Amino acid sequence: MADRTLDASGLRCPMPLLKTKLELNGMTSGQTLLVIATDSGSARDIPAYLALTRHELVSSSEEGDQYTFMIKCAG
Template sequence: MAALEYDAELDARGLFCPEPVMMLHNRILDVAPGRSLRVIATDPSTTRDIPRFCQFLGHELISEQEQGGEFVFLIRRGRE
């Protein structure tokens, strides 16, 4: 599978709820609307929290994968 392209990245490895989503809330603002952010996390609760974050705030969850104990999300920023 080809790697998906992204414009910015947030490394939330080693952080636990609610820190990854709090960091995501701030980091997504650095990404222009329509651009994408890659998030890497190790907390399993991100598989619940990040999709909800996207749904509630109007961002598109492009992909969600687990790779070797890490959870990788690709998010396209909404228009807010």
């Protein structure tokens, strides 16, 4: 279970990534964020962003046109 959930469904690039960044900025180290997106660019953009940060991509999945990401905040 995530500490916070960000539903970015229906938002187009770059909004899912920008909202993910903003949400992570307001979280403390060790908290988890579940991101739900429908923009296919999210499958590329969110993991690429996380690779440049100390945040951890715990899991990601794609089901139909829905992409989910579980992220552990580095603080």
